[in-house]
Amino acid sequence: MPLKRKKEPVTPLCSPELFKKVFFKAAQKFYAENDLDFGVDIDNKNFLGHFCRYWNRETAFEMMENISLKKGLLVFGSYGTGKTTSFRIIQNLAKHYGVKELWFPSISAQEVVDRFNMEKNKEDVIRDYSKGTFLFDDLGSETAGNNIYQYGKEDVFVRILLNRYRNFENLGTKTHITTNLSQKQIEERYGKQLADRFVEMFNLLKLDGPSRRK
Ligand SMILES: Nc1ncnc2c1ncn2[C@@H]1O[C@H](COP(=O)(O)OP(=O)(O)OP(=O)(O)O)[C@@H](O)[C@H]1O
Numbered sequence: 001m002p003l004k005r006k007k008e009p010v011t012p013l014c015s016p017e018l019f020k021k022v023f024f025k026a027a028q029k030f031y032a033e034n035d036l037d038f039g040v041d042i043d044n045k046n047f048l049g050h051f052c053r054y055w056n057r058e059t060a061f062e063m064m065e066n067i068s069l070k071k072g073l074l075v076f077g078s079y080g081t082g083k084t085t086s087f088r089i090i091q092n093l094a095k096h097y098g099v100k101e102l103w104f105p106s107i108s109a110q111e112v113v114d115r116f117n118m119e120k121n122k123e124d125v126i127r128d129y130s131k132g133t134f135l136f137d138d139l140g141s142e143t144a145g146n147n148i149y150q151y152g153k154e155d156v157f158v159r160i161l162l163n164r165y166r167n168f169e170n171l172g173t174k175t176h177i178t179t180n181l182s183q184k185q186i187e188e189r190y191g192k193q194l195a196d197r198f199v200e201m202f203n204l205l206k207l208d209g210p211s212r213r214k
């Protein structure tokens, strides 16, 4: 029997207009620090709307858009479209305003594999990243893990994400991901079993278009 999830009523953090205003201000500041103008256009407008409503925990939007506030976000699309930066802006908001609901730790997928390769006790690494909310940045860009003593090459994320699926079901653990992989490519790399669970664990948000890297 799965453990009962604690019933906390999910309420929006603030009005939709205010959240969007605060997010956009933070985004402008973030880009200005890098000598960039925050661009909003046909390629990211829709995404930014969904992204803000998700983080503001808007229950009305949940029903309309087939989005679940219980699931994490899987943001996919081509290179340089603003996936990583969008999550970073939320992290900045969390820190700046001290909003714990907006906070999540993040790590690139390759860094997880590097730690796995370096650590003697590999099971510890798998366990550490299987618990609690996390953003795994750039899933699919990582190399396979080395575990020559036990299995040879091993796809570390298959294990971590299968564990996280179990924790999602039992405890409501959220996972967020950015990736350049399509759903088909996710299936090819990580297998059908995991790809199928992704539908349950994630709201899939597309952020596509040409690269904004300068
Ligand atoms: N809306 C935007 N307006 C202006 N610059 C942007 C915008 N979104 C992203 N950028 C800039 O484009 C570059 C790429 O952004 P980011 O790293 O977030 O892309 P990404 O989607 O994570 O790319 P990748 O898939 O390669 O990891 C960064 O320099 C970022 O500052």
Ligand SMILES: [Mg+2]
Binding pocket: 083, 084, 085, 137, 138, 178
């Ligand atoms: Mg990125």
